[in-house]
Amino acid sequence: MIKILLAEDDRDDLHIFNSALEDLQEPFELRNARNGKVLFELLEESVPDFLFLDILMPFKDGLECIREIRQNSKYDKLPIIIISSGKSNENIDASYSNSANFYLFKQYSIQALSNKLKYIFSIDWKNMNYYPTKSKFILE
Helix, strand or coil: CEEEEEECCCHHHHHHHHHHHHHHCCCEEEEEECCHHHHHHHHHHCCCCEEEEECCCCCCCHHHHHHHHHCCHHHCCCCEEEEECCCCHHHHHHHHHCCCCEEEECCCCHHHHHHHHHHHHHCCHHHCCCCCCHHHHEEC
16 A cells, blocks of 8 residues: 655645546555644654655745755655646755655646656655656656
């Protein structure tokens, strides 16, 4: 079972993400943090297999969260995928330099998101820390 923590405050985006996971027909557990504060509470409860992190969230934004997460060795092997509608080079560069594993533009098609998730889940994360080159960091 794939354990996923999605830090996302938008209900529509949460629904699309959940539908894309269901489309994969793989067993999964999805937990949702509606803000940066709840994110850390859920991380303390259990470390997921994947963290999908929105940039724009209440209390702590995604960039603040990733900086704090990467400072804790408990989360060294946690794949962090930024998921954002923003295409700001500043956010992309900050995500990359703070050791996010991918920057995924929000997909508004369930099938398109499902295909991106399938690619992300196909990487052998348990046997390697995957940090792509900048040219492969962005998943559009």
